[in-house]
Amino acid sequence: MLYLDYCATTPTRPEVIRSVTEVMTAHFGNPSSLHRLGLEAEKLVAKARALAAGTLGCKPQELIFTGSGSESNNLAIKGTALRFRNRGRHVITSAVEHASVYESVMQLADLGFETTILPVDETGQVRLTDVEAALRDDTILVSLMYVNNEMGRIQPVADVGRLLADRPRTLFHIDAIQAYGKLDCDVSRLGADLLSVSAHKFGGPKGTGLLYRREGVELLPLVSGGGQEQGLRSGTENVPLLVGMAKACRLAAEEREAGTLRLRALQRRLLDRLAALPGVKLTTRPDRLEDYAPQLVHFTVPGLRPEVVVHALEEREIYISTRSACSSDATDPSRVLLAMGLPREEAAAGLRVSYTPALTESEIDRFADELGQALARLQPNGRRKGDD
Template sequence: MLYLDYCATTPTRPEVIRTISEVMANHFGNPSSLHRLGLEAEQLVAKARRVVAGTLSCKPQEVIFTGSGSESNNLAIKGAALAYQGRGKHVITSLIEHASVYESYRQLERMGFQVTYLPVDETGQVRPEDVKAALREDTILVSLMYVNNEMGRIQPIAEIGRLLKERPRTLFHVDAIQAFGKLDCTVGHLHVDLLSLSAHKFGGPKGTGVLYRREGVELAPLIAGGGQENGLRSGTENVPLLVGMAKACRLAAEEREATVRQLRTIQRLLLERLAAIPRVSPTTPLQELDGYAPQLVHITVPGIRPEVVVHALEERDIFISTRSACSSGQEEPSRVLLAMGMPRERAVSGLRISYSAAHTEADMERFADELERVLDRIGNGR
């Protein structure tokens, strides 16, 4: 099997699985219980919080554990909007956000908030000057992704963060779900108030996420109950998965530089190989890779339905995707690619190849060879 859909999810790291299994077998207490078993579980959660905080260079009390990256985005956006609506009801995002952000803003619109959807340039990047121009006296929140999950464009988050620091009444939320472990996600570097992570994007377990909330920022909780996570996310903590996520966080942060070097090597090789295949139009530019995340390559195959390519490769035990896993079943043109000004024929034909640092040059050669065969067969009606 050649799994090349790491942006959708990553295999859980073996050392993380061992940690989860050990905690699950030996520490089953409820962290809210007053007895010794509860205290042991609570201590494990507290340690996990300290570990995650260390990778973000923030205070442990600024780390909120959630059930997913989507939940983190929802809590950040709707929680902030509802908490600060007395200041104003204008919020800002972009046209290329993940569905969990984009649809949260659509919900806010239905609740009476005014939303500005920022455009992007032809490379898929939000321009800081557009953010500045969109700001109003009643703007309470700006939410942008660090790395676009579909085509990998890195957004100028630190620059926008510095701009918004001059606007203390406007909060800045960043979806860093595809960035962690590849880019600098320390909160001081990015100048953010809120930041979302998802464990299964960097070798951790599914069903766990993080929301960094700068001390002093208020959020309206979306889940009522027993008041866990400082009253912001009620529900009994999943202790084994949280400990496993913390371990995955630490490993990803420690290995980041070596990981990025290997990912860039793979990316360059793959782009050079794909550029030579008829019918393939790379979206990721080989000469400007610093502006793109290292863990993926995006291409289009105009005139060919991308899902046909995905299933043809699956028959050869190779797995890629068309776009975000949350919208990969849709047949409409990609909202992200259309926002970049891409013609409809190309925007409907995108393919995303995402890999790990453990992949080899031989893996990329095999993939390119099989893709060329598949496209030749489909293009010739065979």
């Protein structure tokens, strides 16, 4: 098997599985209980929080544990808007955001908030001048992703953070779910008031996420109850998974610099091989690699339905994706690629390959060879020769 869909999810790291198993076995107490078992569990949660906070350069009390990256995004966006709706009702985001951000903003629009959806250039980047032009006195939130989950474009979030530094009434949320573990996510450097992370994107367990909330920033909780997570996310903490996420955070931080260098080398080789294949159009630009995250390559095959290519490779035990896993079953053209100005035929034909530093050059060559053979077998209408 050759798995090349790491942006969708990653296998849980063995070290993380061991930590989760140990805590599940020996520390089953409720962290809110007053007896010894509860206090032991509470200490584990506090240690996990401190460890994860260290990788973001923030204080432990500035981290809120959530159940996913999508929940972190929802809490950041809706929690800010609902808390400060009397201050202003204008929210800014972009046309290429993950569905958990984009749809949250659309829900706010249904509730009477005014929204600005920023365009992007032909590479998928938000222009800083557009952000500045969209700001109003009643803008309460700007929410942008650090790395686009579909085609890997890095957004100028640090520049936006500096732009908003002298606007304390406008909060800045960064969706860093595809950036954490690959790019520098120090919250002070980025100027973030809020920042989202999802554990299963870097070897942690599914069902766990983080929301950094700068000290002093108030949010309206979306889940009410027992007051856990500083009253912002009630519900008994999943201690084993939180400990596992913290372990994954530590490993990702330790390996980030060396891993990023390796990922960039793999990216160059993959782009070279793909560029030589007939019918393939690269969306990731080889001449501007510094503008793209190193862990994925995006391309289109106009004239072929992407799911046909995906299933042709699956027959050879090779796994890639068409777009974000949250919208991979959609048949419409990609909202992200359309926003970049691609024709509908190309926007409906995107494919994403994502990988880890453990990928080898021979595996890249195997993928490229198998892809070339699959494309040669497929007719322009997406059917195999002989199906008629």
